[in-house]
Amino acid sequence: MAPHPIEAITSPSSWAMVEDKFSPYAKETLAKLIAFVEEEVIPAQKVAHHQLPEGEDRWKTVIPIIEELKVKARKLGLWNLFLSKTQYPKHGVPLTNLEYAVMAEVLGRGGPMASQAVNCSAPDTGNMEVLAKYGTSEQQKQWLVPLLDGRIRSAFAMTERFVSSSDATNIRTSIKREGNEIVINGRKWWISGAGDPRTKIHIVMGKSDPNNSNVHQQQSVVLVPADAPGVTIVRPMRVFGYDDAPEGHCEILYENVRVPLSNLVLGWGKGFEIIQGRLGPGRIHHCMRSIGLAQRALDTMIQRVTDPSRKTFGKYLHQHGTVLADIAKSRADIEGARLLVLSAALQIDKHQAKGALKEIGIAKFVVPSMALQVVDRAIQAFGAEGVSQDQFLAEAWAGLRTLRLADGPDEVHIRQVGQRELKRATHLVKKAQESKKREEALLVKHNIKTSL
Numbered sequence: 001m002a003p004h005p006i007e008a009i010t011s012p013s014s015w016a017m018v019e020d021k022f023s024p025y026a027k028e029t030l031a032k033l034i035a036f037v038e039e040e041v042i043p044a045q046k047v048a049h050h051q052l053p054e055g056e057d058r059w060k061t062v063i064p065i066i067e068e069l070k071v072k073a074r075k076l077g078l079w080n081l082f083l084s085k086t087q088y089p090k091h092g093v094p095l096t097n098l099e100y101a102v103m104a105e106v107l108g109r110g111g112p113m114a115s116q117a118v119n120c121s122a123p124d125t126g127n128m129e130v131l132a133k134y135g136t137s138e139q140q141k142q143w144l145v146p147l148l149d150g151r152i153r154s155a156f157a158m159t160e161r162f163v164s165s166s167d168a169t170n171i172r173t174s175i176k177r178e179g180n181e182i183v184i185n186g187r188k189w190w191i192s193g194a195g196d197p198r199t200k201i202h203i204v205m206g207k208s209d210p211n212n213s214n215v216h217q218q219q220s221v222v223l224v225p226a227d228a229p230g231v232t233i234v235r236p237m238r239v240f241g242y243d244d245a246p247e248g249h250c251e252i253l254y255e256n257v258r259v260p261l262s263n264l265v266l267g268w269g270k271g272f273e274i275i276q277g278r279l280g281p282g283r284i285h286h287c288m289r290s291i292g293l294a295q296r297a298l299d300t301m302i303q304r305v306t307d308p309s310r311k312t313f314g315k316y317l318h319q320h321g322t323v324l325a326d327i328a329k330s331r332a333d334i335e336g337a338r339l340l341v342l343s344a345a346l347q348i349d350k351h352q353a354k355g356a357l358k359e360i361g362i363a364k365f366v367v368p369s370m371a372l373q374v375v376d377r378a379i380q381a382f383g384a385e386g387v388s389q390d391q392f393l394a395e396a397w398a399g400l401r402t403l404r405l406a407d408g409p410d411e412v413h414i415r416q417v418g419q420r421e422l423k424r425a426t427h428l429v430k431k432a433q434e435s436k437k438r439e440e441a442l443l444v445k446h447n448i449k450t451s452l
Helices: 010-023 024-051 055-059 062-073 097-109 111-117 124-134 137-149 271-305 322-351 353-385 392-408 409-421 423-447
Strands: 153-157 173-178 181-192 199-207 218-224 231-236 249-260
Touching: 010 097, 010 322, 024 062, 024 097, 024 137, 024 409, 062 097, 097 111, 097 271, 097 322, 124 137, 124 153, 124 199, 137 199, 153 181, 153 249, 173 199, 181 199, 181 218, 181 322, 199 271, 218 249, 218 271, 231 409, 271 353, 271 392, 322 353, 353 392, 353 409
Parallel strands: 153 199
Antiparallel strands: 173 181, 181 249, 199 218, 231 249
């Protein structure tokens, strides 16, 4: 049997472990996706960079070559791959979470541009899941259908300035009912996608019942048109100097924004239920994309250190210092992280996201740090070029460092995993006591006396 194309960009052993779990459709789709990312997306990245103008116009631009890639992707059937038919029969595609997890790694090699080209980029993916899972038929018709078609984009507005948003109970944005309208007042920041000229809808979370004794029922989620009176984009936020135009991560002011009561999602006090449902399988997509990015960084590093034009002091770069060890460590790190996330994806398929919380939580704090380390090693091999705009590495590092905060701070995931582990204490103590009794019985049986 001919090797699958994925073996050309990743470890054959990893593919061997999951190949039998892939349907014929998934295998065909994966092969097409690999070719699309490698042959179409990655070569187009510099063109996209040059098509984005300087100055304020960068926030008004729809990059032409990305739109061209979207047309090609749809013709190939590479569209909305993240949305599983199992969970969303009406809108989804016949892929399992495990199958899409491998595809997300491939998309990670192509950076954010690859995911956008196949309509699988955040925050749209999570927002489409919210609308597909919780939206009314009218909300779906107005917002979900154009999002699925890639005609518009969206933003998810939860985190806020001046509060610790890693604890979402701290958010202060006010959501109040006045007659047949909902009034929103608040300031949000780090709102991904809000700067894009195609963004037409904000999914906003705020406090609708701040005095509720249950802190997880104080919040509601509302659909706010991006052009609604009172919605002001204050500024784009920068990450180590990068602003990610035209999508951006913006600070937004909502001042007496009024929307119809029909724009409420699911019901009053359902905010936490919605954001937990929004995470769903998407909890591991960032992880797999990060692994793909790390794999590409390692591939680039290997090319650099074996390039005869880059010899120093008469030797190839890999013949100096710890470069060879860095390559080996990066390979080991990527392999371990990939198996961790594939395991999480498989658990989600078997037991849904709630049954895979441990695996998801571990992946959340292990994978971004791993990928950062791999990219950092590659940067070091490139020298000054590695931190410049001439390589993708510096921007990749900035994005990965942000992910350790944006997808929930490492500390939160570590705390949750630790607490989950502590729940095993009672069982472990009981098991140890039973083992001790069996040990004592054997000592008596064999007439052995100990001082302990």
